[in-house]
Amino acid sequence: MKKVTPIALLLFFTLAAWSQDCSQYLLLQQNKTIETTIFNKKNEPIGKRVSTVSNVSTSGGVTSATIATQIFDKKGVPGSTSTSTIKCTGGAFQLDMKLVLPEGQAEKMSSARVTGGDGILEYPAGMKAGDTLHSANIVLSTSNVPPPPAAGAPGPPPPPMFGGSNLSMVIWDRKVEGKESVTTPAGTWNCFKISFKSRVSYRTGPIPVNRTTDVTEWFAPGVGVIKTESKDGSTAITSIK
Secondary structure (H helix, E strand, C coil): CCCCCHHHHHHHHHHHHHHCCCCCCHHHCCCCEEEEEEEECCCCEEEEEEEEEEEEEEECCEEEEEEEEEEEECCCCEEEEEEEEEEEECCEEEEEHHHHCCHHHHHHCCCCEEEECCCEEEECCCCCCCCEECCEEEEEECCCCCCCCCCCCCCCCCCCCCCCCEEEEEEEEEEEEEEEEEEECCEEEEEEEEEEEEEEEEECCCCCEEEEEEEEEEEECCCEEEEEEECCEEEEEEEEC
């Protein structure tokens, strides 16, 4: 039997404890403010999201927080504000999908109700290159009648027309591609590179607008999503206070 040295044991337990620690996630730190800059396909800044953390609490092994996010245009003019809830249990980070809506739809649906889907994008503790992560979906509506239950794969169908605005978003085919170091104006992190497909269906009238996009994001364990890229543009954390 191979002998395990005290140093190896110490390293194992240190890494295990770190991977299960929810308190280091940026969106789970009381009064933390995270600024994410939004870039177009030419890498020009076109706006930003500013998220402020409050109401951090831990109960029954689950840490949760309230996230207030305001969108600003490229001139710094404030737009809509939305509120989300973030959770972490056993080191698994659970991100509210309202925080990953495309920028135009995010502002239009800032006051919408969640009327379908699980709405949670999970990043498990101990992920590794080659892993396939869970799919997720969300349905939002500003109308008074909720859409029908989700049916089919890989997510819910476009919401039916019954007044107001309706949006469904599905994220699937999530794969951990490997590890990369990512540097932004806010710092440097060792990240997992994750690829996935995103489909958004948005309806305000009789004909929905559907869009499917391949997305890549960089997720730092114990910290959060640092950067994203797609054919439409990119985002990156540029300030942490």
